[in-house]
Amino acid sequence: MMKNTQPVSLKQVKIEKGFWGYYRDLAFSSMIPHQWRALNDDLSDAPPSYSLRNLRLAADRNRGLSSGETYQGPCFLDSDLAKWLEAAAGRLAARPDEQLEKSIDEVIDLLAAAQEADGYLNTFGSLVLGKNRWRNLRDEHELYCSGHLIEAAVAYFEATGKRRFIDIMERNVACIAEAFGREPGQRRGYPGHPELELALMRLFHVTGNPHHARLARYFIEERGQQPLYFEEEKKRAGREQADWPPYIRPPLRQYQAHKPLKEQQTLDGHAVRALYLLSGLVDVAAESGSSELMQTAERLWDNCIRHRLYVTGGVGSTHHGEAFTFDNHLPNGTAYAETCASIALVFAARRMLEVQPRSAIADVMERALYNNCLASVQLDGTRFFYVNPLQVWPSASQQEPDHWHVKPERQKWFGCACCPTNLIRLLSSLDRYVFTYNSQTIYQHLYIDSEAVFSMANGLVQLTCRTRYPADGAVTLHKDGAACRLAWRVPGWCRQHTLMQDGRQVVPDIENGYIQIDCPAGPVTVSLTFDMQPCRVTCDPAVPENIGKVCLQRGPLLYCLEEADQGRELWRLYLPDNSPVDLDWHQAWPGDIPGLKAAGYRQADGPVDSLYRFAETPELVPVRLNFVPYYVWGNRGPGEMLVWLHALPG
């Protein structure tokens, strides 16, 4: 039950050019500094973050320097700072930067100063809860924030080799381990917002300390056991009601805490919580060798990707609780599809791939990465979507409460700013998603221009991947060093692929959707070509929303229609089944990504000026349809947007 492959560590893969070169540079040069200003409340026209302000207050308080000021903002602000620290560590790993390292070290100084004598570390807890720490695990996020700080500490250690941050967090974990567990005097609690589980497993992998893995397993296995901890906690506090809408039944389903994970059949509740939890579950299941836990992880993953995943790689069908709803309910216009949830899906996918590379899993990871995740940021890196819909009707967003969360424009910052910091830590750790490997085989999941070194059974292997993907489908790989097996994912959307080894076409083995060849020691050049013809995507007819509709995809990129090209009322447009779809190089986007064009129709007003018409055949007028990649939508001013349009049987 151990994992079949392992992830790369932070400095093992370099990504500097190609499609992702643009975004990595954007993250490193613009987004990380920009968000540093945000965390320091230094952005004009945006709500303040309070993150660093609060941390300084907590450090001062701990040192006996009380200014009389109080904590401001939501309770989970340490996590925003932690995600920035993790992103900044990724930046250091890719591009050493003394000034940035100094800023990080100063934050670490503050964290050390804010840490209480027994290892407790939480700004909100120290400033607001005081002796009431851990009083409300369900909602007050102390364990969640520790998880994010651990992830940051691990990344910083990998980037710099400095242990100080790790040491702080191991002291914090010791404090948590003393408070929680099944021994007398301990609380049998677990995080209201999962995250600590996966973070403990990262800490375990880097420190080798088995206590961390055991604590993670405790949190995973204790969750949802009777008596329900969150219910008990609520009774103790005299709290009357759950905060979530009364329609969520059973109430703790929102927290994946209504019953033990092993008994849960569907991936339910708050989507980010659900997928962080699933990520931790996969790690714990693999490490513990529990086939029951692994079956649980597989079952929940399958439920998610088979019945609850948007074609953009988004998850979460309702804004009520930012949550999953039920199977096959995937409304386009009111989708939540939170940026963080799609990022969490990428996290979970990579861990599933470590267990066993399967191309269908990597397809989901790629779908989320190139579409929902990337669409969340403006091309200049300074504005963000929290919600990533598949259909935007600005009139509805403005005038209809069920659509209020769907914004036609990205925003500078948020009162709850989990998403922008999550995106930069994803971009700055992108190298971790390209490959996984074991002693024999290197699996390439994503086609990203990169250079990497692997330590294998036969010795070191150097891989260089050169590609303009997804501008085109040509990938050239230079392997040097020891003999090894190389495996490449054949994407689910790809109808034809070829593999040339040192200039000769070869017919490789294929396993779980990965083509594989054995390479001898020394240099080998492999050319992969994936057919990038645009293709039509249809949806399982069990999903009512997309019946009779189609969307377009080219390579990993989904396309959409925008008001900027087509005018208003995009829902009037039809794409005939027999209409050829061509590349449109007149409208190329960063990374040399073409638009798509096709002959289509637009339903005309028709001859009768009344709302309902009898025995009237809709009149369709020929129009040219211009599709843009979903990841660039909303970069030309606010307006309508549509992913799924009507098909016209031909």
Add this chain to the structure above:
Amino acid sequence: MMKNTQPVSLKQVKIEKGFWGYYRDLAFSSMIPHQWRALNDDLSDAPPSYSLRNLRLAADRNRGLSSGETYQGPCFLDSDLAKWLEAAAGRLAARPDEQLEKSIDEVIDLLAAAQEADGYLNTFGSLVLGKNRWRNLRDEHELYCSGHLIEAAVAYFEATGKRRFIDIMERNVACIAEAFGREPGQRRGYPGHPELELALMRLFHVTGNPHHARLARYFIEERGQQPLYFEEEKKRAGREQADWPPYIRPPLRQYQAHKPLKEQQTLDGHAVRALYLLSGLVDVAAESGSSELMQTAERLWDNCIRHRLYVTGGVGSTHHGEAFTFDNHLPNGTAYAETCASIALVFAARRMLEVQPRSAIADVMERALYNNCLASVQLDGTRFFYVNPLQVWPSASQQEPDHWHVKPERQKWFGCACCPTNLIRLLSSLDRYVFTYNSQTIYQHLYIDSEAVFSMANGLVQLTCRTRYPADGAVTLHKDGAACRLAWRVPGWCRQHTLMQDGRQVVPDIENGYIQIDCPAGPVTVSLTFDMQPCRVTCDPAVPENIGKVCLQRGPLLYCLEEADQGRELWRLYLPDNSPVDLDWHQAWPGDIPGLKAAGYRQADGPVDSLYRFAETPELVPVRLNFVPYYVWGNRGPGEMLVWLHALPG
């Protein structure tokens, strides 16, 4: 600007047989007694009403007999009782009944006993508000309840000739008239929930007292003037926030009180309020001769029927505030389409028809009556829908907050029970919607089996209308008495009609959609035949929800699909444009209404077991489609229902 025609009075038209005979009998024999029990808190398994209980308390309190008990339930309970009284009066007019009359008289005794010395009459006001009467016109419904009691009093007077109830209400109106107006010492307020305006006009029409019409005009014209009364009232009370969702901007749009009616361009806010207000507006505009008010009424009506009306005759696109949203936003699955709102649309339509008979207006009235209104009641008369959706997916109703208001089954009673009592008063006053007339011409708007007498310029005219409509389209009219002009609406859905006068086909005049003939004195027999072939209905493509979809209508009756006939996932079904639609007499409903059947398709799962599929043409499997009239849906157990299904261009 006077009205072109007038409505009939309560005993002028008899309806005893045919399609509506069933429903009238249901209302008279079952629903009125059933609801009397509900108002007396005498229904098992249903929430208590408290209506009569509260009234008795108020009467006792006024007589100095205080039991110490307090008011229970929402503030507007007098209106439920008033609507029942109005319905019971209609029952008396049609079928004298000593026992029922005695019950009504006892309620009138209670009302007289509860009325305060200065004429104030409101159970909630007397028991809860005390000296704080009128403190919160926006929400506390004192004026609204007076309006309903006035309507009941007018109906009871018409039914029995007894003035006592009218006298009580004229004293109440005098109290209101003293409190509200533009004189020094008066409040410049108006009802938060319109209703009193139209009630005052009814009282004016039956008493001839011009003060009532002037007070109605004051309320209509004062509404929305600066400074906004509801804002001032809120400031006085120190209330911080509006009760409605913050998305409703400007906040008083919900009450149609954000600006003067003359400046309002669209019919906005709470749908029942909007349409009661429009009904009063039409009456006031006609009586006052104000062309500006009449243009306002026409503009708001046109906006409603052109952009905000469901094909079922439902109105109100969102449960948030039970309200209109914006033009062309007509979601099927989350429709509110409150029963009361559709009834209010019928009220407004008749008043518009009085101004000038136009068949398009009567079409809307008929659409609402035969579909949304009638669907609200179970065939046995004991259960009701408050919300009347066009698509039901029980999984969504159970598991998705935006659908919580959509019920797959009718309920026995409601905490807010405005709808059941509104339906019985509509059914028991149905005679008021068949004809309007003036001294020269009788206009028939609805084809309902009935007998009527009219006093015209040339003398009395007797009309007998015999028809099985809408079972078929044959209508036979016997006219006797004085010479007059007769006019019949040609329904908008009717592609062909014939008119035979005394056995000979005639080509009549047509004006505003009404065919018209001059009848000599003495007996004349006219046979009308309306083509009742089922027809396909399509929707303006400006409405995104219904693009590419079609629904079926036969005569005035809309049809739908149900899980009971088709199994689950109704959205998979397609109706080809070229598939003939036939009557299905094997499945006949009350009033001899056939089902409809057609050859159609169902989208199969297809060959790939994944959520998204590439380049796959949907596989359509032939199925027989069985449609049932919308008004009978939900009578065979809970399940899915669908009005608009996919068309398949042929």
